[in-house]
Every structure is written in C-alpha cells, then in structure tokens.
Amino acid sequence: MTQSLAELLDLYNAAAPLEDAYTIPAPWYLDRRIEQAEREEVFGANWIAVGRIDQVAVDGQFFTVEIAGEPLVVVRGSDGELRAFFNVCRHHAAAVVNAPFGTLQQLRCPYHGWTYGLDGSLKGVPEFAGVRNFDREANGLIPVRVETWEHFVFVTFNPSAAALIAFLGDLPGRIATLDLSNLHFFARKTYTLACNWKVYVDNYLDGGYHVPHLHKGLNSVLDYKEYTIENSEHYSLQSSPMVSSEEHESFAATRTGDRAYYYWLYPNFMINIYEGVMDTNLVLPLATDRCLVQFDFFFKDVSNGARPANTKSVAVSDRIQDEDVDICESVQRGLRSRAYRMGRLSMRREGGEHLFHRLLAADLRRAGNSSC
Numbered sequence: 001m002t003q004s005l006a007e008l009l010d011l012y013n014a015a016a017p018l019e020d021a022y023t024i025p026a027p028w029y030l031d032r033r034i035e036q037a038e039r040e041e042v043f044g045a046n047w048i049a050v051g052r053i054d055q056v057a058v059d060g061q062f063f064t065v066e067i068a069g070e071p072l073v074v075v076r077g078s079d080g081e082l083r084a085f086f087n088v089c090r091h092h093a094a095a096v097v098n099a100p101f102g103t104l105q106q107l108r109c110p111y112h113g114w115t116y117g118l119d120g121s122l123k124g125v126p127e128f129a130g131v132r133n134f135d136r137e138a139n140g141l142i143p144v145r146v147e148t149w150e151h152f153v154f155v156t157f158n159p160s161a162a163a164l165i166a167f168l169g170d171l172p173g174r175i176a177t178l179d180l181s182n183l184h185f186f187a188r189k190t191y192t193l194a195c196n197w198k199v200y201v202d203n204y205l206d207g208g209y210h211v212p213h214l215h216k217g218l219n220s221v222l223d224y225k226e227y228t229i230e231n232s233e234h235y236s237l238q239s240s241p242m243v244s245s246e247e248h249e250s251f252a253a254t255r256t257g258d259r260a261y262y263y264w265l266y267p268n269f270m271i272n273i274y275e276g277v278m279d280t281n282l283v284l285p286l287a288t289d290r291c292l293v294q295f296d297f298f299f300k301d302v303s304n305g306a307r308p309a310n311t312k313s314v315a316v317s318d319r320i321q322d323e324d325v326d327i328c329e330s331v332q333r334g335l336r337s338r339a340y341r342m343g344r345l346s347m348r349r350e351g352g353e354h355l356f357h358r359l360l361a362a363d364l365r366r367a368g369n370s371s372c
C-alpha cells in the first residue's frame with residue numbers, strides 16, 4: 001500500500017536527541033512528493049543563496065539561476081538597485097533572459113519580443129493594439145525578495161520571511177573576524193551528481209567522519225581528533241586545526257593556516273575557509289536523484305602572478321570533490337535498496353547532520369499539515 005505524505009513524514013522522529021536519533025528515512029531521498037514539499041516549504045520558504053555580488057556589481061549586470069524549478073534573473077538596475085525577478089515572461093511564460101550572465105539595457109523576451117525595463121516594468125508590447133482590459137502596469141516581471149550579505153546574493157519566495165539578517169543569526173558576527181572582504185572571486189566549477197541534494201549535504205555535515213577514509217590527502221593536513229562541530233539555529237560550523245604535513249605535497253601547498261572553517265547554512269549553502277582561500281558550495285536539486293553543486297573559488301591574491309597557485313588549489317578541491325561524488329552516488333543507490341530504511345548517527349561526529357534533518361523535518365511538517 002502506498003504511504004501518504006503524512007505517513008512518510010511520520011517516519012522521522014525530530015524530537016529524538018542525538019543519542020537516540022535516526023537519519024531521515026530513505027523515502028525522503030526518493031519520493032516525488034517529498035521533492036514537491038521541499039520546493040514549497042524548504043526552497044520556497046527560506047533565504048536561499050543564488051550568486052555573488054560581483055556578478056551584479058555594475059548597472060545592467062545580471063545573472064540567471066534556477067532554484068528548485070524556479071527560473072530567476074537577478075539584475076542591477078540603472079538606478080543602482082539590485083532586484084530579482086521570476087525569469088518568466090508575462091505573455092506566454094518563455095524565459096525572458098537566457099544567458100547565464102552578462103550586461104543588458106533592457107530585458108527582451110526572445111519569443112515575441114516583449115521588453116521589460118531593468119526594474120521589471122513592461123515597456124514594449126509589439127502588435128497588441130486593440131487588446132481589451134490589458135493593464136501594462138500590472139504585467140511587469142514578478143519580483144522576488146533579494147538581499148545580500150558579504151559576497152553573496154540571497155533570495156526568498158516567502159513574502160513573510162524575516163529579513164536575511166535575522167535568518168543568519170550570529171553568523172555574520174562570527175564570519176566578520178575572518179574578513180571575507182579580503183578574498184576575491186577567481187573561478188566557478190559545477191558538478192552534476194546522480195544523487196538527491198540531501199545526500200550531498202549529509203556528506204558535508206558528517207563532522208569529518210569520512211575524511212580519514214575517503215580523503216587521505218585532506219586528512220593529512222587536518223588534526224582530525226580535534227575537529228569540532230557547533231550547531232546554531234540555522235547553521236553549523238565544523239572546524240579543525242591544521243597540521244603541517246609533507247605527506248601529500250599538493251595539499252600541504254594549498255591548504256595552510258591554523259584552522260579550517262566549514263560553515264553550512266540551512267538548507268544548501270556551504271562556505272569553506274582556509275588561510276587566504278575560500279570556496280562556497282551551492283547545492284541545487286534537479287530531480288529526486290540528481291543535483292547540481294556549484295563551487296565558487298575565492299583567493300586573497302587573484303593577480304596573474306597568483307594564477308598558477310590558485311589553479312593548483314582548485315585542482316586539489318576537484319580531487320576531493322571527485323571522491324565525494326563517487327560516495328554520494330553510491331549512497332543514492334543504497335537508499336533505493338529494500339535493505340535500507342534509515343541509519344544511526346555518531347554522537348561525536350554527526351550532530352550537524354542531525355540539525356539538518358530536524359530543520360528539514362520542521363519545514364516539511366507544514367506540507368504534511370496542509371496535505372491532511
């Protein structure tokens with residue numbers, strides 16, 4: 001018998017403390033109704049990172065992005081104002097902007113040529129004379145709330161969400177001490193994985209548990225025993241002292257400093273900081289068993305002279321990512337097996353994952369209530 005959404009949600013006990021807790025159950029990584037509920041109650045309700053401020057620094061600069069099935073365009077207006085819109089034409093729903101990024105004076109739909117100002121207002125409507133009860137003013141692009149913090153642009157589809165700063169809690173204060181303004185964008189890499197987006201987040205949040213087994217190179221520069229995990233309301237910080245080791249030269253050369261900081265912000269954004277180096281990971285669901293992970297790399301020195309060293313650092317990250325991709329896809333296959341239902345969590349390591357599952361369950365509970 002097929003379980004209802006409410007029954008699926010009841011499989012997880014969010015009230016269990018870490019020592020008694022199970023992971024969220026396998027069907028949550030497989031079921032289309034959970035995916036749909038996440039679109040509404042997770043990606044539709046929270047602040048979601050979508051890009052960087054340097055992508056929209058100048059008037060007319062824009063980027064496009066798709067968040068859980070919603071096409072968006074983020075654009076800096078000629079008045080200097082940053083705005084976000086659904087990238088959906090009010091005529092017959094085509095994407096108005098198709099390029100991933102660039103600079104424009106106006107937004108022109110490629111289908112029938114409707115044009116919109118950078119403020120979203122409908123400007124040009126070819127061959128529409130005689131159409132009755134058509135209010136041009138009411139047919140601008142639909143705006144989306146947008147706010148920024150540090151290098152990052154966030155949107156929310158939730159009109160009643162509290163301001164971004166409230167969602168971030170004490171995160172800005174903590175990260176301020178690391179002075180991210182000294183770091184500059186260098187390169188982006190994207191990966192498509194054959195796994196649910198939550199498998200990738202779980203893997204990130206296991207408190208270093210997999211590092212000695214899966215990432216021998218990375219493990220050589222981390223003091224694994226001293227790894228710490230701290231949970232806050234909407235984020236988790238995993239952090240480790242660094243050690244010097246010549247065991248893996250490329251890691252020793254590119255991962256230096258006293259400490260590594262791995263911040264995860266619910267639901268799908270990670271900020272990884274070493275001395276003079278940062279990368280962010282944005283995890284975007286594509287289907288129940290597919291996700292896109294977007295890495296943006298930042299360095300203190302992005303001059304031409306620093307290019308070889310920066311490229312080497314990106315290549316090191318690429319190796320770690322390859323190891324993570326393989327294991328995440330293996331987990332997704334295992335989640336489909338009749339042999340697996342849900343798993344237990346390490347008290348020492350997997351508190352971040354526990355926070356993720358509880359936040360997710362709290363959001364999905366709203367979908368369960370409305371479906372009953």
Ligand code: FES
Pocket residue numbers: 089090091092093094109110111112113114
């Ligand atoms: S769909 Fe955009 S102009 Fe027709």
Ligand SMILES: [Fe+2]
Pocket residue numbers: 203210214215320324
């Ligand atoms: Fe990993």
